[in-house]
Amino acid sequence: MTSEQIRRWKLALGDDDMDGLGERDQRLGHALSALYASETRGKRGGLGASSPKVSRWLGDIREFFPAPVVQIIQKDAFERLNLKALMLEPEFLATLEADVHLIADLISLRGAMPERTLETARMVIDKVVEELMQRLRAKTVEKLSGALNRSRRTRRPRHADIDWPRTIRANLRHYQERYNTVVPETLIGFARKTRTRADLDHVVLCVDQSGSMATSVVYASIFAAVMASLPVLSTKLICFDTAIVDLTEELADPVKVLFGVQLGGGTDINAALAYCETKIDRPGKTHLVLVTDLCEGGHAASMLARVAAFKQAGVNVIVLLALSDDGRPSYDVRNASAIAAMDCPVFACTPDQFPDMMACALTRQDIGQWASANGIDLVRGAS
Template identity: 85%
Template sequence: MTSERIRRWKLALGDDDMDGLGERDQRLSRALSALYESEGSKGRGGLGASSPKVSRWLGDIREFFPAPVVQVIQKDAFERLNLKALMLEPEFLSTLEADVHLVADLISLRGAIPEKTMETARMVVNRVVEDMMKRLQSKTVEKLTGALNRSQRTCKPRHADIDWPRTIRANLRHYQKEFNTIVPETLIGFSRKTRTRADLDHVMLCVDQSGSMASSVVYASIFAAVMASLPVLSTKLVCFDTAIVDLTEDLADPVKVLFGVQLGGGTDINAALAYCETKIERPSKTHLVLVTDLYEGGDATSMLARVAALKQSGVNVIVLLALSDDGRPSYDVRHAGAIAAMDCPVFACTPDQFPDLMAAALTRQDIGQWAGANGIEVVRHA
């Protein structure tokens, strides 16, 4: 057996066998053992309740592993060792590797966060929001503005509005072999038309804020803020459990939106849809994206009837069982199938897919076909 294989086996076995390991490998072994050998292992591992000790442990795992792995280990530590109480300490909170799951934890804990820690919590959430906006905003804006302008074509576009793929295809016959280029005689592009409120497409995100939907709430809030910044769209954000909170007026400040979310509690989808109905002015121009696992705690019969009524009125109803990278979600199969039978697409979506989804919705594409073309499994009705 090679020395590298022996080293890996010793690291896998943990604290019991560290003979022959270097000082760095021993630190790595102790860092993992502190978490993964702490349950039911007397005298082994453990992080205790000491904030300095945990902070040193976090520093070690950040040294040994890349950020995505650190986030997984950190999440395991919160769940296995009940470290959430330590997040109420600003010194500890500032050392954490921030990601969407940490933001969800902070939102759920905000009622217990003392004043001395709240400013640190806001800084952590703001850092994650800024990172997410950088990653998601550019593609979202590009996709949605392009989709909204696509139907308004002109042969005299401004340079910035030229649709180059269509222009090239239309001018292939004018290819100049000696210059290895195409001389476009006809330009095809998008016309810029001033949109009145009556022309606007309306997007309403109705988001389940029960505990199981935590990361979906964070992503939905960020996307709502991005879409609200587009003058070519009218965007609303409604979050619900058994209560309903309309966060539309706060969309200019995503951090404020997130701290307005109340994670946890029950689920009353029917009541949330009833509220959304009162805010819909033009059904044929409205896209209602319902983000929920469909576990209804209220009146399920009325909820399904309300979805059917919205669909029949002309609203483009899309149900996302999750808007996250967390993998296949758990959802109410019976309700999902019933809504799919109404010709409403029902599926889970990742954040990277969401801009393309909304572009397809705004251009009135068949969302089921779009999902299938992108390898997304759509719920089928029975």
């Protein structure tokens, strides 16, 4: 018997006999055993009701199998592991917390859901999105709306726009020794930008929707919806795997956006950037935020050339290797280093850091300095 035949038998036997298999094959075997372990051997599916565990399992099967096979396995999981009943239990729905892993699971499984369950899934996603919007919207609006034009000064600033260090220096002659304070007779502050529609900043969120980026897609979609509501910005959301879906017209409804996402499949960043190029008509006013692990399945050299062309044209290119709570990405080091060498910031970002990062980008501040000040590790350029 050949080594490949032995390998296949070990995978078929599952958890009973995986000695001698590599780490990847053992993960594959465990992923299959969690669903297909024979009840005649006293085993049942091992996914349980844990959303993070289901998320990891879904990520594994998307890694190991092509999309048509993944759809079959997901459908089997829905039937064998009683996930349908779990999603239909009112008591379960009442106890749900805001969890991007749960949203990712529901989006991934929706093709296998019967209509009644699909309606319940929409209710769950709507509940989670509402909680996430409440958590993330206020800070995002505060940071991004009414962006300050720091090249202009005014002596009649709003209270929130007062430049206190300059104001104090300008009023030192009015120092009151008795009260140990300066009386600011003259206020100096920042003048807010007055913008026409043609002068708006443009943000293009280009988001990798392959299976490994599931939680990043959820957060990016919500932030895109928030930014689209701000009159000071023009926002586009483009999601991709090997296909491209432009969700810009759906941004008024974050739940509809998420139901337009197709988690899974391969990754063609080059094709996605080519599409983005057709949507950018003011490069000097455009901020391209590419959310991806840079594991390019298309033509890597062409992808890097497009990033370089964007940078040369004046587009503010930012690469987020992950937009997730843990901020610990797994990514293609070679591509990341090549893009970092183009003087583009490449790093992972948590949702709580994203509004500050975008405010920094919109005011054309040094994102590298901002990242360092916030303890974020930037990818270094290839030497």
